[in-house]
Amino acid sequence: MKSWLVIVWGVALAGANWGAKAAEIELDGTRLLVSGMLDGSAVQHFTEELESGKVRTVVFEDSLGGTAEAAGEYARAIRASGVDTEVKGQCHAACAYAFLAGREHRFGRGFHVNGLLIPVAARPRPEELASRWRGDEAQKTLAEFNVATYEPQAGSAPVERWQPDHGVLFTATPTLFGRVYNTFYCNGTQGRDTSRCELLPDADPYKLGVLTP
Numbered sequence: 001m002k003s004w005l006v007i008v009w010g011v012a013l014a015g016a017n018w019g020a021k022a023a024e025i026e027l028d029g030t031r032l033l034v035s036g037m038l039d040g041s042a043v044q045h046f047t048e049e050l051e052s053g054k055v056r057t058v059v060f061e062d063s064l065g066g067t068a069e070a071a072g073e074y075a076r077a078i079r080a081s082g083v084d085t086e087v088k089g090q091c092h093a094a095c096a097y098a099f100l101a102g103r104e105h106r107f108g109r110g111f112h113v114n115g116l117l118i119p120v121a122a123r124p125r126p127e128e129l130a131s132r133w134r135g136d137e138a139q140k141t142l143a144e145f146n147v148a149t150y151e152p153q154a155g156s157a158p159v160e161r162w163q164p165d166h167g168v169l170f171t172a173t174p175t176l177f178g179r180v181y182n183t184f185y186c187n188g189t190q191g192r193d194t195s196r197c198e199l200l201p202d203a204d205p206y207k208l209g210v211l212t213p
Contacts, residue, residue, distance in 0.1 A: 038066030066094030
């Protein structure tokens with residue numbers, strides 16, 4: 001099952017990478033659709049839509065990263081408005097932290113492969129996984145992301161430390177018998193070959209608080 005899952009996920013990720021672009025915001029009824037990189041260019045538009053009171057769910061679709069600063073602004077706006085969040089397709093790094101700020105946070109339904117990549121500095125221990133992304137701990141994780149993203153060098157510009165493919169990857173793959181959920185630790189050296197990521201046992205995203213029922 002693992003090899004088939006990672007092949008499908010890899011194809012989905014490759015397609016998403018080819019279409020990477022700045023964030024785009026679109027209101028669809030009570031759902032606010034966000035796609036592209038969270039680079040800060042659409043933060044004001046995003047915040048204004050949430051402040052209108054019309055939005056009930058923010059849907060992130062194929063958002064493969066962005067800046068730590070933008071992640072914080074999106075997360076604060078989501079938390080202040082009390083809306084739910086949803087992932088459709090891939091949601092990585094900055095997107096993942098914005099997603100965790102939702103009152104309830106879920107994977108979207110349908111026939112697409114969903115993936116949530118949360119950057120971490122090192123392989124998390126089992127006891128860390130149990131509480132790392134629950135409640136206030138999710139905000140602490142965002143603070144860690146801010147620190148881990150840039151490492152100041154004396155007399156030079158900040159250097160990015162976190163690698164785009166490095167983190168804990170939660171996946172949901174549709175099958176004839178329902179969705180199959182898996183969790184992997186990717187050390188950043190595997191690129192798009194997620195078959196080289198380590199499968200983490202006893203890391204159900206619902207039990208860990210990454211997804212809510």
